[in-house]
Amino acid sequence: MKEVLELRINYDYAHLLFKADEGKNLGTSVKVVEISKEDPRYSQVPIIAEEIKKKYDRGFFFGWQIKRRYSKKELDTATLLHLKIKAVFEPTGEECGTLYDETAACEICGANRKQASPLILKKGTIPKKDIARTIGGEVVVSEKFVNAARQRNLKGLQLSPINVEKYYQLTAYTEVELSHRTVAGVDPWDFSEGSNGIEFTVSGGYPVKFEKEVYKCPKGDTIGLNLLSEPYVLNSQSIGEYDFFASKQKIGVKRGLLRPEPIYFCSPAFRKMIEEEKLSGFEFEITNIE
C-alpha cells in the first residue's frame, strides 16, 4: 500500500515549501501537491500554516485528502474491507419527513439517534449509482444491488424499501468495534476534541452564534471529525459470518443536518459481487483486524 496526502495549497504561499514546478496549479489560486508522511516537509506544513495565519490571517491549505493505493493482491487477499461510499446527496431524509427519535442520541456528541419511520427521500435526487448516501448519513442502494446481494445470499445487510421506486435503504445488522489504533482528527495535524461555541454581533446588530461542537465524545461514541488512518477493528466471530458491518464508534460531527456516521465494512464476497456485477459507487480500502 502506498499512502500519500494530497494538499490543496494556497498558491500565494506555496513557494514557502514547494518548488515552482512541483504539483499541479489550478489557475493562480491553488497548487495541488502530493506528499508522503516520510517527506521531511510533511511536518513543516502545520508550522507554516500557523505562521501564515498569525501574520496574514490566511490559510496555507484549503483542503486535503488521503489517498491509498493498493496492489491487486493486497485487495484480493484482505479479510475485511473498508467500504467507502463516494456519492453524497441532498436533501436528507430528515428534510423530507423521515422521523428520528433524537432522545435516543448521545446528549454530548449527538451520535446514535434512532430512525423512527421508513426513510423518505425526494424523488429525482438520488445519484445514478448503485450506492449513495445523504449528507445526514442515510445510505441507499439500487434494486440491481439488492437483487445481486439476494442472489448471492450475502448476510448482514438490512434492506428496507423507501418511497422512491427501485431504491432501498441499507443498514447493517452487525456492528464491529474500532480499536484505539484507528486514528481520527480534524486534519492530519489537528487532533482537537471539539470547537468552542462563539457568539458575536455583525453589522446591523444581528447576533451570530456558532454552536460548540464535539469531535471526540468522552463517552466514546464519536472518535473524531475525519478518519485519518486505515480502520483497525477488534476481531470477532461475526467477521467470518457476515458480509456487511457498521462500526460501533462513529466519525463526524453533529452540525445542522450532519450527524456522526459509522464506517462500513464488507467481506471479500461482497467486494467480488461489486466487481463481477459492475456495481457503481463503491471504493474499497483494507481494514486491519486485531
Ligand SMILES: [Zn+2]
Ligand atoms: Zn457521545
